[in-house]
Amino acid sequence: MKQKPIFIKKNSIDVEPFSTQKLEHSLQRSGASKEDIENIISKIQPEIYDGISSNEIYKKAFAYLKKSNRTSASRYSLKRAIFELGPTGYPFERLVAALLREKGFNTTVSVILNGECVTHEIDVLAEKEGSVYAIECKFHSDSKVFSNVKIPLYINSRFLDIQKQWNTNPKNTTHLKQGWLVTNTRFTIDAINYAKCVGLTLLSWDYPSKNGIKENIDTYGLYPITTLTTLTLKEKHQLIENDIVLVKELYKTSYLLKKIGISEIRIKRVLDEITHLCKI
The missing domain is CATH 1.10.150 (DNA polymerase; domain 1)
Structure with a gap:
């Protein structure tokens, strides 16, 4: 007789079947050993019940992992750890600037720039090989908050205002090339499609695929x-x-x-x- 699936709560609305494979994959990404993963799953499975939240499962897995391997537990907690950088967005801006420096950019955090129409505060200004990038950081303390299409629409209009002023100023020896939008959560499909259309670079927890914030932090060790x-x-x-x-x-x-x-x-x-x- 086929076992009835156990459904877990993703949030107050969404539910999904509990998957040991999904839990195993998340533990693998933390660098946990095969033995630790098997041990953790064997302990958690009997504790899973219909209606348990994904957050409660995370807490259980983190607690077991912390006892066996603190380094893996640190990596496993990365997404939650970024939320804990709040309540202000400034530490997240510092993190983004540090990632860009690892990629060879010169960065400045919290810069006031004149646009053609109004003055703007830019979260991170990055320069590399004569090209300058204006980067807006959207920090959220709640994983359920996504950045919809209104955000890149607004950011792109600000960028265009600054770009007109910057690139027509004879005192500037660099070219303001592009706007970026970075968030620690996710973007909606419309936000991604709009950004692609207007040439706005997006960076989120898992976007672009295999080159999101998580992968970059792991690659450069910028925890x-x-x-x-x-x-x-x-x-x-x-x-x-x-x-x-x-x-x-x-x-x-x-x-x-x-x-x-x-x-x-x-x-x-x-x-x-x-x-x-x-x-x-």
Whole structure:
């Protein structure tokens, strides 16, 4: 007799059948070993019930993974960790700027530029080989919030206003080439189609395919400090208040850990986790 599928809640509206394959795939992406994955799934399966939320499943998997492999647990928590960078969008802008620097861009965060009609604040201004890119970052604390077509419509109109002023100014030695829109959640299909049509570059959690934010962070090891399992959320926000957003930044300024009241024993644990996570 075929077993009746168990349905899990994706959010307050959507449901889907529970899939061990999907859970296994997410654990594989974190770098967890085959043995750890099999062990975690065997523990979670008996705890799954009809109507359980995907968030509750994540918490269970994260807790089990944290006990066996903190480095994999840090990677597994990446999406949630980016949400925890809030409530303001500034740390996310810093993260985006750091990713661009790894790709050879010179970047500046929070720049005021004159347009042909009005003045605009640009989240990140990036320059490479004489071309300049105006980047708008849309940070969301809720995974259910998508960027619809209204957002790129607005961003593109701002970019065109700035571009007219920039490229007709004889004092500028660079060319303002393109606008970008970056979000930590996702774009609707209409938003993607509009951006393609007008030449606006989009970057989200999983877009472009295999080259989204997640893949870029994993490639360059630019993990936000909110991924660390050896710090409390309060301690992470204390570090953000000290302008530390990335794990690699914390490694270079580890004296700040003592400044916020962390003991020498815990500081060693934090640095050990950073070393393994970023392969320093």
